[in-house]
Amino acid sequence: MNLRSRFLIMGCFALILQILILFSFFYYYLNPQIVSLEKSLVEKNLHRGLEILQREIFHLTHVTQLLAQDPTIEQLIKTPALQLLPNELLQRKMIHQEINLIYVLNDDLKVIWESTIDLNSERPYPKLSFLTTLWNARPALLDHNSAVSLYAGIVNSKLGPLYIVSAPITVGSKNQVIGTLIVGRLITQDVMHLLQSLSYTDVKLWPIGSASLNADQTTIVQKLLQGDSDFMINESGNMYRGYMFLQDINQQPTLLISTTQPGNFSKIIDVSLSEMVVVFILVQSLIFIVFFWVIRSTLLLPARALIEQINRAPKDLRPLRVDAKPWNEMGMLANEIAHLIVRHQDKLAQETTMAYKEGCYQTRLNLFNEIEDTLKPIIENIEISEKKLSNLPTNDLEWIVAESKTGQYSPARFEEYTEKLQRINDKLRHYQKETRHRLYDLYAKTLRNVAALRAQARSLETIREFTPIRMNEKKEKSSMLR
Incomplete structure (x- = not known):
């Protein structure tokens, strides 16, 4: 319609x-x-x-x-x-x-x-x-x-x-x-x-x-x-x-x-109202004709002019020839606009490819930043482990070693030696477990980051270009499906 x-x-x-x-x-x-x-x-x-x-x-x-x-x-x-x-x-x-x-x-x-x-x-x-x-x-x-x-x-x-x-x-x-x-x-x-x-x-x-x-x-x-x-x-x-x-x-x-x-008054009123209704319908029809003429002059004629201007474009940019008819101007205008979009898809593909390459460069920069962000917590955790290892009870060990060099072992002090060694052993085991958990976490995070980086790097191996589907290819695919 x-x-x-x-x-x-x-x-x-x-x-x-x-x-x-x-x-x-x-x-x-x-x-x-x-x-x-x-x-x-x-x-x-x-x-x-x-x-x-x-x-x-x-x-x-x-x-x-x-x-x-x-x-x-x-x-x-x-x-x-x-x-x-x-x-x-x-x-x-x-x-x-x-x-x-x-x-x-x-x-x-x-x-x-x-x-x-x-x-x-x-x-x-x-x-x-x-x-x-x-x-x-x-x-x-x-x-x-x-x-x-x-x-x-x-x-x-x-x-x-x-x-x-x-x-x-x-x-x-x-x-x-x-x-x-x-x-x-x-x-x-x-x-x-x-x-x-x-x-x-x-x-x-x-x-x-x-x-x-x-x-x-x-x-x-x-x-x-x-x-x-x-x-x-x-x-x-x-x-x-x-x-x-x-x-x-x-x-x-x-x-x-x-x-x-x-009921003469009713008859007079009926006749008068009938005349008024007829005049009203005529006036409304005249207004509708004027309104239709205004719409035709403001919309339909400019649409025809636009269709003719589109049809006068170079042939290498127009895949199809539109047969303009005077009874479906707005439909032809929509069809010509669609064909105009198809003709400009090549330029859009080139601009999209350039934007894609620029995006790849920006993605590489983002990968380097992510690698730096991944190494920072590893270095910080290693520093924390060094600090904890440096805080071990080394004084007790040195005292026990010094006592052993003198060769004087007093049985009365064996209990004290045992207590200090036990405390050293407990702290070493605690630091060992904590360090192991931290290393496991760092290992898992490193694996995840490596997998993500590997996937992103794999996606950047080949540069893909945007290739739009043309109207003729759509028609061929639809005919093949049928």
């Missing part, structure tokens, strides 16, 4: 590794963030639908406060004769303000006037008997002790979900409370469609308990009632569906708010 193929494999491996890193980053980090963002969008749409409902309640509250200050309402409370007659002015105001229900109560919480109208047909509804239910659920809706008290909420009725607002009726500069005004607006399908269009999202309202709920929505309502959260988000395929229910004043579910959010 040449250098070009290796660089190509390394570049492909680096590119695949970078793609795997990008995929892991998208799948394990970016994709969960996108899913969380889309779910937060669904939750915001649900809360936006809830805000629209709250805005309608606020608008109805404002209308109720204006009606509570209307002189017609005050006349109804103060004039009992008018309580039994239909009031066309109030009914027109109900139609104009899109109010389906009005109850006027005096300070004794007695209904003095009521009206329920179908806004589509402008005909009255049958009477609704839910004031008792309101009183049992929220007495504050019917009883106002202050001129600034106000209550609002949603109530389930026989006609459907109903906005309810209760406000005090006041008169005079002191704002004396003389009664209670209860205003209601039905949340019909038309109102729901209007609220859905005002949300500018895919928010839908479903009255709970009506026949418009399917089995899935009923199951979702049950899950919301059993769960701790007031909303729920389901994911199916590439769609996110969010659900939230609204409770009435009796803490019962009244409306189901639903929204659907397609």
Whole structure:
């Protein structure tokens, strides 16, 4: 495998590794963030639908406060004769303000006037008997002790979900409370469609308990009632569906708010990332091409030039002719360097032979030094032996010889003679043994040194020269072995 193929494999491996890193980053980090963002969008749409409902309640509250200050309402409370007659002015105001229900109560919480109208047909509804239910659920809706008290909420009725607002009726500069005004607006399908269009999202309202709920929505309502959260988000395929229910004043579910959010953001991110990956791959490929061109101009072309320079050398120094080819430049460079080494082996052999001869001369000098070092301990040991022999008890021997010359041997002194002779004999034997051991050691060391010197001298009898093996001889030997 040449250098070009290796660089190509390394570049492909680096590119695949970078793609795997990008995929892991998208799948394990970016994709969960996108899913969380889309779910937060669904939750915001649900809360936006809830805000629209709250805005309608606020608008109805404002209308109720204006009606509570209307002189017609005050006349109804103060004039009992008018309580039994239909009031066309109030009914027109109900139609104009899109109010389906009005109850006027005096300070004794007695209904003095009521009206329920179908806004589509402008005909009255049958009477609704839910004031008792309101009183049992929220007495504050019917009883106002202050001129600034106000209550609002949603109530389930026989006609459907109903906005309810209760406000005090006041008169005079002191704002004396003389009664209670209860205003209601039905949340019909038309109102729901209007609220859905005002949300500018895919928010839908479903009255709970009506026949418009399917089995899935009923199951979702049950899950919301059993769960701790007031909303729920389901994911199916590439769609996110969010659900939230609204409770009435009796803490019962009244409306189901639903929204659907397609995974458009995920699609946009996928397309953007795909484009980024394609651009990244193109940029990496361009960088790899530039890098390969730099390597070719800095390594491959100089290698070819070196090969051509080697091939232009004299023929007597080149045993082989190298056929240069453009697809294995580095391999040819290694081959030419090997042949260059072979061509310079002759010069190396000559220099090695000269160095070998110089080493032989130095070895002879070292042998002479070793001979001197071997003779030095022998001379020192001989001197030590002479000193010990000179320290023998010669005085005792001379005394015994002098006594023997006189010819006077006293038997009484034989014991003294024997003792001195015995001491002389012991010392002589001790010196004899010690001298023998020293001579044996010197003899062994001398033999070892002589053997070493003989081996070194034998190795110096013939001067060997360094003869390198040529490439042709290697090929011939390998072919013979085969």
